[in-house]
Amino acid sequence: MSMVHGNVWGIWWWRITAKGIIVDNLRKGRCSLPRYSRELARDHRKQAAAVHEQLVKRGVPQAVPVELMYSGTIQRTGNRFVVPRQWNGFVCSGSLCVVGSDWVCAPEFCYLQVCGSIRFTVRESLAEWQCLVILVELGCELCGTYSKAISKRGFKDRITPLCSTRQLLEFLGRMAFEYGASRAFDALRWILDGLRSPMETVLYLMLCMPQHWGGLALPRPYANYGLEVPEHLWDKTSKRTIVPDLFWPEANLAIEYDSDEEHTGRDHEDQERQELAQDMGLKVITFRNSDMANLTRFNAKARSVATYLGWGALPLDAAFLLVQKTLRDMLMYHERWI
16 A cells, blocks of 8 residues: 655655645545554555655755654554654545655645644644744645745745645544644634745734734734736836735735845835835835844834734733744744744
């Protein structure tokens, strides 16, 4: 029987191989995992070692082992490159996908598995809220158009999201009594569709996560929301739409994230885009890497965001600032949790 990739390795499999893949086209009705036996695991281990070597060349960290999913009782006969994982719970239709000769758990199923195993995966002493932050960040990646594969930019663009918050909710509804589902539902409340880069995700989380997690608890925005340029402005620009990184339609407020690196040499283009947005009646606030690195500057701009949203004063006392710094450091200065 074919081996089935899953858990953290399944997440990396999707990161590396799924740039232009439409996941719904790959889902299969098969709803069972191979039953574990020593002989089957030995055969799979030989195949998986070759797959591991191949994907490491394409960017998977060497330390991430191939995790193969089985039903039944597992005897730990793996090695540091191939690890068998046990799943004796329900497996609903559409949980497994096939690409060529490879079977892999669907992104939603991999996410559920990670939610159940995160404390063993991270291997650090984290509070429950910190585990949830990691899972929200991962969920935003799966529902966004980027993947945190190794590259010069630290991520790669993806043509279509691997899943959506609606698909995650529907999947978790069918798997609601399985291990990890409760934690997955808690994280799902904060996952946002449509983010295009890890730093957009960091900015969203720092603005909108609950205050006891270090966020500012601002209202949930839309990510990369397309706005049509009115016809009376067509003579000023060739653009017919603008796409703010974060957008609150009720306040006509747009937030742009520009990394300092990308900003170099683009002052004129950025100014033109902001003038166009202002001509459309939008209020625009731009965040950069330097703002994220300096919480005093970040909070000064966040106050402006809160004012435009009619949100009142922000809770910037010493206790909150300590938790906020912990959140920022988790999101920006840890190379990769998963």
